Amino acid sequence: MxxxxxxxxxxxxxxxxxxxxVSSLPRLLAPLAGRRTVVVSSPHVWALHGSRVEKSLQRLGPFTRVLVPDGERNKNRRSLNAIQDAFVKAGLGRDGLVVAFGGGVVxxxxxxxxxxxxxGVIWVQIPTTLLAMVDSSVGGKTGINHPRAKNLIGAFHQPKAVIADCAFLETLPARQLRSGAYEALKCGVIADRGLFQAMRKAPAGLRGWSRTDVENAVASACEVKVGIVEKDxxxxxxxxxxxxxHTLGHALESVTAYxxxxxxxxxxxxLVGAAWIARRRGLLPDEAFDLVAATVDHLGPRPRVSDIRSQAILDAVGRDKKVKNGRLTFVLPLSIGRVAVHDDIGRGEVRDALKVMTSREARLT
Ligand SMILES: NC(=O)c1ccc[n+]([C@@H]2O[C@H](COP(=O)([O-])OP(=O)(O)OC[C@H]3O[C@@H](n4cnc5c(N)ncnc54)[C@H](O)[C@@H]3O)[C@@H](O)[C@H]2O)c1
Ligand SMILES: [Zn+2]
Structure with a gap:
């Protein structure tokens, strides 16, 4: 461990x-034993793995369970109400314990x-997707979507513990596994060359990724995020x-309605787009751009971008909160393991990055 x-x-x-x-929950959560507990999960995750968690949690004390449908569109007030109704029904007090068992949405x-x-009652996270293990379970950001914007309603609330049991990843669809892997790669580009290289050396498309390598990648990505969260x-x-x-990433998600x-x-x-903008500005050496782009491709195929109008993407980037005097804010890689925030990116640079992304599509098939 x-x-x-x-x-x-x-x-x-x-x-x-x-x-x-998960079989060691009673030991890992011993300081929290005896509290009235509510476990929150989704029907899908519970059907796959609930029995293991149930067996282990029973040894910690009595608990009740509430299941909410996962998927981004259910990260809303209705699910929040269902969860808090279950807290009330279970008689959860301020001395209670909440356990989140699922992906980033749960x-x-x-x-x-x-x-x-x-x-505020205390809570523990048991993430079951790679994305939740490397990203959403670390840092204490919590929240729900508003019909008009993602994550608009939220709070900082740090958990008391995160237990990332990578055995759960064995049932995760390959696409979801890759989704988390791009975030891990991002952490490598931000601050950890070793992690970047590990992702470079992982099997193409992550088929047959070894247990030890998965654990090490999760740990390194968490360390990058933790190091940053501790300072801010x-x-x-x-x-x-x-x-x-994420500037281009969010825009791509929003113009394709998620x-x-x-x-x-x-x-x-x-990542490819940001690396290109950095290269075009002479901030990132050509070889480093090639390596970042090739490593993104190495993790697996991604849906196409070429049929999306660049103007729509630019409009979506402009609607994002990161606009200052008509210029856009981007985090740019300066080398593998070092980044800087630039708030003077022009629309022409983004257009050029979109062209490069489109031209790389052919390599993915
Ligand atoms: N709080 C943060 O700092 C932070 C950071 C990044 C992302 N997020 C949020 O995380 C969410 C995305 O998380 P996600 O990618 O985990 O999505 P998700 O929770 O929707 O899970 C993805 C899919 O995987 C399934 N699944 C979960 N665990 C499984 C398992 N072990 N085996 C098989 N299937 C499994 C789920 O049923 C779901 O269909 C977004 O809402 C995003 O906003 C939050
Ligand atoms: Zn992200």
Missing amino acids: IEISVDLGPNSYPIAIGHGL GDLTGFAAATYMR EREDGLRRVLNLG RRFTHGEAVGWG
């Missing part, structure tokens, strides 16, 4: 990473439900670097 500690003063907590950790919903119920818990500045690949790309696939394209 690999353990990483997130040092945030009174909000500190450990992240445990390994295979089969995690964000459950964390927000815990943050706002009785002004509430995203006042530095934490923005975690948005590498139907075409997984989040990670859109971020994969966004």
Whole structure:
């Protein structure tokens, strides 16, 4: 088992990473034993893995369970109500415990439900997707979507522990596995050459990725995110670097109504675009651009971008919150392992990046 500690003063907590950790829940969560507990999951995740969690949690004390449908469109008030209704029904008090067991959608919903119920009850995350293990379960951001915008309603609420049991990834569809892998690669480009190289050396399309390599990648990506969150818990500045690949990524997701790309696939394209803008400005050496783009491609195929109008993508980038005096803000890689935030990116540069992304599509088939 690999353990990483997130040092945030009174909000500190450990992240445990390994295979089969769920059977050790009574030991890992011993300090929280005896609390009235509600577990939140989705019907799909519970059907696949609920019995293992159930057996282990029973040894910690009595608990009740609530299932909410996952999928981005269910990260809404209705699911939040269902979860908090279950808290009330279970008689959960301020001394209770909430456990989120699922992907990033269940995690964000459950964390927000815990943050706002009785002004905050403690919670623990047991992520079951790679994206949730490397990204959403770390850092304490919780929330739900508003019909007009993603993640508009939220709170910072750090969990008391994160238990990343990579055995759950064995049932994860390949596309979802890759989605998380693009985020791990992003962490490598931001601050960890070793992680970048590990992703470069992973089997193409991640078929047959070994247990140890998965655990190490999860741990390294968490370490990058933890290092940044520890310095900037509430995203006042530095934490923005975690948005590498997300300016274009979010735009691609929004112009395709969140139907075409997984989040990670859109971020994969966004990484290529950001790296191109950096290369065009002479900030990133040519070989480093080639390596970033080739490694994104190596992780697997992504849905096409060539049939999306560039103007629509530019409009979507412009609608994002990162616009200053008509110029756009991008996180740009300066080398593999180092990035900087630039807030003077012109639309022409983005158009050029979109052309390069389109021209690379042929390599993916
Ligand atoms: N809080 C943060 O800092 C943060 C960071 C990044 C992303 N997010 C959020 O995370 C969400 C995306 O998370 P996600 O990619 O995990 O999506 P998700 O929770 O929708 O899960 C993806 C799919 O995988 C299925 N699934 C989950 N675990 C499985 C398993 N072990 N085996 C088989 N299938 C399984 C789910 O049923 C679902 O269909 C978004 O809402 C995003 O906004 C939050
Ligand atoms: Zn992301």
